[in-house]
Amino acid sequence: MSIKHSKKFLENLILKINPSIKKELNKGNIDLIDDGIIDSFDILQIISEIEKITGKKINPKNIKRESFANLKSMIKLLK
Numbered sequence: 001m002s003i004k005h006s007k008k009f010l011e012n013l014i015l016k017i018n019p020s021i022k023k024e025l026n027k028g029n030i031d032l033i034d035d036g037i038i039d040s041f042d043i044l045q046i047i048s049e050i051e052k053i054t055g056k057k058i059n060p061k062n063i064k065r066e067s068f069a070n071l072k073s074m075i076k077l078l079k
Contacts, residue, residue, distance in 0.1 A: 017049070025037070
């Protein structure tokens with residue numbers, strides 16, 4: 001999965017989980033966690049969906065708060 005496709009995949013996934021954040025997601029330089037856009041429940045859903053869709057398990061040791069700060073940091077989880 002290319003980074004461009006990964007970004008679109010993650011955007012769609014996040015919007016599926018929480019459609020009300022579409023406006024926030026399109027803003028530049030946001031921190032999804034610090035700006036209160038996603039919470040811990042959203043993160044669990046994101047992880048679960050990524051694992052279900054990709055068939056790839058995410059190692060819990062690789063999951064850090066900053067891994068969900070923005071789409072770019074989430075893409076690193078997909079690699």
